[in-house]
Amino acid sequence: MKKNIVLFVLFVLPIVAYLFFASGVNSFTKLPTITPKIADFGNWKSLDGKKVSLDKKITVLGFSGSDILEHRGNYFNLNEKIYKRYNGFEDLQFVVICPLGTEAEAQKLVDALKPFTDVSGWNFVFASPNEIQAFYDQLHLKGKLDQKLGTSNVFIVDKERNLRGRKDKDDYKEGYDTFHPSELSNEMLDDFKIILYEYRAALKKNHNATKEL
16 A cells, blocks of 8 residues: 555656646746737838838837937846847847937947847837837837836737737736846746747647747
């Protein structure tokens, strides 16, 4: 009898525990949509002159405001906690929307990041104040831009241009505060992994796995 109990603990219990946790993971593998089908960018210029689009890309989206360098620590936090971990995935981009006239400040920020990381995945695009405000308004978020058209929050947008986050009343989250490294390491990283899992699962189901994800 005692031998049977030992065998149960050693072999059966771990299997039961695995099935329990596996079923729990499956129930959390879909990150809710906060705002569906947001508009793509206008014909806005980037630092390197290339066209940047939300289509067919997982995007980490930010709004710098006109005081970019004053908040450079936020970008260093995001760079360390999220960007460096996932930079290299072809289906992923980091995009920061900046007011026209802040190109020099954005370039200084990029130059400051260069010694620590490959900055090819950072995209800074520039638009007029009215264009930035209109773009933000159509996201239909609870949070607002500050007077300088910036926010410390960044947002996750999927390949279909849906802004994703958490909709639970007790854990609502539409963006992730770059001022707090712990929020990036915990809530954002967890949600980001779910987005990647969704696409990996879809690719596997369609037998169309690629190196991008």
